[in-house]
Amino acid sequence: MVIILLNLKAYEQGIGEKAEELARIAGELAESSGSRIIISPQATDIASLSKNIETFSQHVDSSPMGAQTGSILPESAKAAGATGSLLNHAERQISEEEIKSGIERLTALGMESMVCASTPELAAKYAEYNPTYIAIEPPELIGSGISVSTANPDIVTNSIEQVKAVNPNVKVVCGAGISTGEDVRKAIELGSEGALAASAFVKAENPRAVLEDLIGGLK
């Protein structure tokens, strides 16, 4: 099933009660459309949002449980209700070793992993570690309002080709600048198994209308 992942990042419109309202809207539209919509909030909001919508953490650390302080553990994200996590987002990059151990840890907990990559070559490298998803996101288009599926379709098709050659089990999604249903439709046409969006939804005057439009692109 194709997905839309909505990353709330650290936008002021996506924190606390405002995040709960966005999750309520997304939950209603996920249900009425029968689509898989996932919200990725800050870790502190996972528990409250998970009542209304499927959630992924924005990041998890690879630190062990026990006597250490300040980390976001996969176990904690799961306990709060998350079903998976982003790893290595362009705005929260980690080492290759941490990517590998993060995927292993999430998989062992029965959670999904979505590893972000900036190039098809990195996408193929991370596919060796068997994440659930690779998300191809060219950093220069993030937050631009110019969709990767229109501005750089080759990066999407090349990533899909290279990832599937390494590991056909890994699903490839794309993000950066995705703002409309048409952007989603083009992404799916290119072979993407979903789309990631942030600013167009979180910062919208009417997030419900934006999400309805994005979901329309899945059909």
Ligand code: G3P
């Ligand atoms: O995680 C998704 C994100 O990086 C894309 O951001 O604002 O271009 O939709 P945006």
